[in-house]
Amino acid sequence: MTNDKQYPVSDDAKQRAHLSIDQYQDLYQKSINAPETFWPEMANEFLTWSKPWEQLTESNLMTGTAGWFIGGKLNACYNCVDRHLPERAQQTAILWEGDDPSQQATITYQDL
Numbered sequence: 001m002t003n004d005k006q007y008p009v010s011d012d013a014k015q016r017a018h019l020s021i022d023q024y025q026d027l028y029q030k031s032i033n034a035p036e037t038f039w040p041e042m043a044n045e046f047l048t049w050s051k052p053w054e055q056l057t058e059s060n061l062m063t064g065t066a067g068w069f070i071g072g073k074l075n076a077c078y079n080c081v082d083r084h085l086p087e088r089a090q091q092t093a094i095l096w097e098g099d100d101p102s103q104q105a106t107i108t109y110q111d112l
Contacts, residue, residue, distance in 0.1 A: 043069060047079050081112045 019027070030038045036056060043049075053072030059065065075082075081093070089110040097104045 039068070047074060048083060049073065050075055050078075081109055084109050 027038075039056060043053075049072055051071070051073035053069035055070040056068065058067045058070050084091075084093075090108050092106045093109045093112055094107040095104070096107065
């Protein structure tokens, strides 16, 4: 049994999207056809590394182990919060809503 529900994307959401469907499909194909160049490009474009990786992937199907960006080191807080402060300090980073919808709060990057 499959779940084939589709939910149309509103025009407003389409206009605010960072990628068009064509751009997304192009990136998806690159990730499949050339992973050895695609993933390093994405990792360098969207993450700041405190230590560069030495090997892109390492896996062993016999033991069920897999690793990516072997030897590399990241600072999660820096990548998720700190690097956004110069341009986004007052922008909302987290929207919180309690069990009661009247309970809500916004937390900025600066607050974090």
